[in-house]
Amino acid sequence: MSNEKEQNNTILDCRGLACPQPVILTKKALDQLPESLTVIVDNAAAKENVAKFATAGGYGVSIEETGGLYQVRLLAGTNVGRATASMTATELSATDERPVFLISKDTLGQGSDTLGAILIKSFFVSLLETNPLPKTIMLINSGVYLAVQESPVLSAMQELSGRGVNILVCGTCLDYFELKEKLAVGSVTNMYSILSELTGSRRAITL
Amino acid sequence: MGGKPLTAMNIVTFPVCRLDAEVLLAILSGGQQKIAEAGAVMVGGHTIDDDEPKYGLSVTGTVHPSKILTNAGAQIGDALILTKAIGTGVLYTALRMDLFADGVAAAAQSMAQLNKYAAEVMEKYTVHACTDITGFGLLGHAYEMSSASGVEMQIDSGEVPLLPDAAAAATMGLVPAGAYANREYLKMISFDSSVTVNIQDLLFDPQTSGGLLISLPSEQADSIVQAMKSAGAAATTCIGRVVKKGKGQINVK
Numbered sequence: 001m002s003n004e005k006e007q008n009n010t011i012l013d014c015r016g017l018a019c020p021q022p023v024i025l026t027k028k029a030l031d032q033l034p035e036s037l038t039v040i041v042d043n044a045a046a047k048e049n050v051a052k053f054a055t056a057g058g059y060g061v062s063i064e065e066t067g068g069l070y071q072v073r074l075l076a077g078t079n080v081g082r083a084t085a086s087m088t089a090t091e092l093s094a095t096d097e098r099p100v101f102l103i104s105k106d107t108l109g110q111g112s113d114t115l116g117a118i119l120i121k122s123f124f125v126s127l128l129e130t131n132p133l134p135k136t137i138m139l140i141n142s143g144v145y146l147a148v149q150e151s152p153v154l155s156a157m158q159e160l161s162g163r164g165v166n167i168l169v170c171g172t173c174l175d176y177f178e179l180k181e182k183l184a185v186g187s188v189t190n191m192y193s194i195l196s197e198l199t200g201s202r203r204a205i206t207l
Numbered sequence: 208m209g210g211k212p213l214t215a216m217n218i219v220t221f222p223v224c225r226l227d228a229e230v231l232l233a234i235l236s237g238g239q240q241k242i243a244e245a246g247a248v249m250v251g252g253h254t255i256d257d258d259e260p261k262y263g264l265s266v267t268g269t270v271h272p273s274k275i276l277t278n279a280g281a282q283i284g285d286a287l288i289l290t291k292a293i294g295t296g297v298l299y300t301a302l303r304m305d306l307f308a309d310g311v312a313a314a315a316q317s318m319a320q321l322n323k324y325a326a327e328v329m330e331k332y333t334v335h336a337c338t339d340i341t342g343f344g345l346l347g348h349a350y351e352m353s354s355a356s357g358v359e360m361q362i363d364s365g366e367v368p369l370l371p372d373a374a375a376a377a378t379m380g381l382v383p384a385g386a387y388a389n390r391e392y393l394k395m396i397s398f399d400s401s402v403t404v405n406i407q408d409l410l411f412d413p414q415t416s417g418g419l420l421i422s423l424p425s426e427q428a429d430s431i432v433q434a435m436k437s438a439g440a441a442a443t444t445c446i447g448r449v450v451k452k453g454k455g456q457i458n459v460k
Contacts, residue, residue, distance in 0.1 A: 019384040020300040045387035052380030
């Protein structure tokens, strides 16, 4: 194992190490508060654990696989959990570069809903690859259909949620469509929270 | 399952130069206490110098041939009872990272609890099948039981008792390599979409000194759960049931 600095990116080489060693070394490396950290691992279990650990700590995570090696890149720019206790909520949201999405339909775009149903799937698959991942995805009106058991994008939603994206689903809308029992991902929210997210973000995107 | 231990031999590896002899003494006396509690006799053992301390026992006992409990007798309609909470593998990882002290303490306490008392309770019931939960995790050992019995099981993940902090530790990726190996092997197990990844990881988490998984007629479920709790197995819960004939398929909801 070596631990070298390249520009502002610390590289942690965990090749040949089995779990939980890579995640233990990742924790030690993150305790030094690097700008970014690339962890190199050679097995899927270590890749998953390092990604889970970083996500839980508020880091943005992107993973690149080449020839059985995984480069797990952790970005502190998206790290809310790492901010000091003295920072106020406003300062926190002002430094947060992660976008906030307000999705108001279960299809994407105007025109053909058949086409829109295809586009929304492609949207979520692509969203998983973006860096940083969104801070929050909010679902209103028929958008709430994206978070129920029959959702065509449920697995993407669940992965986003697992990677730290906050998924908020409009409670009034769930009631209207009688979908509350079927909610499969995210938490129920109200208009006040939705507005707070929108006005508190520098990068609010409405679809 | 169903036997009584008679003799036990220590098997120890220990880094003699690196760790204090007091540590070895504590391990051996802890083992000795549990052997005595189990009603067996310690008859010696083997010690080897090694980089990492390891401790185990080779135990010999007796069982009446008509009272042997295997994992092969689960019947359709049976309730599945688990006598200890799961998560010792994940919490052992947390210990190595100095995290989740409360959960680690609860895991140590759970691991130190003998299955002897639960086994004594079992004798009063019509137990069709029984196994203990160890390295293959809850789902691995449940699968051994369901495939050996030729049945299909349903497990309700919301009912499975979890050690404190275990779910949070799994979310943070403190998941042992063995849990991933178990998941990889147990591809025939299906999960409802509502079962989150951290809970799935715990269901695959390798257990040290885990509880018993018991299959018995569902009308005896409430009674055995109460009796287990009175006997000290406080976490005992009905976690699922045997649904129909099959090849070992398990559905987790």
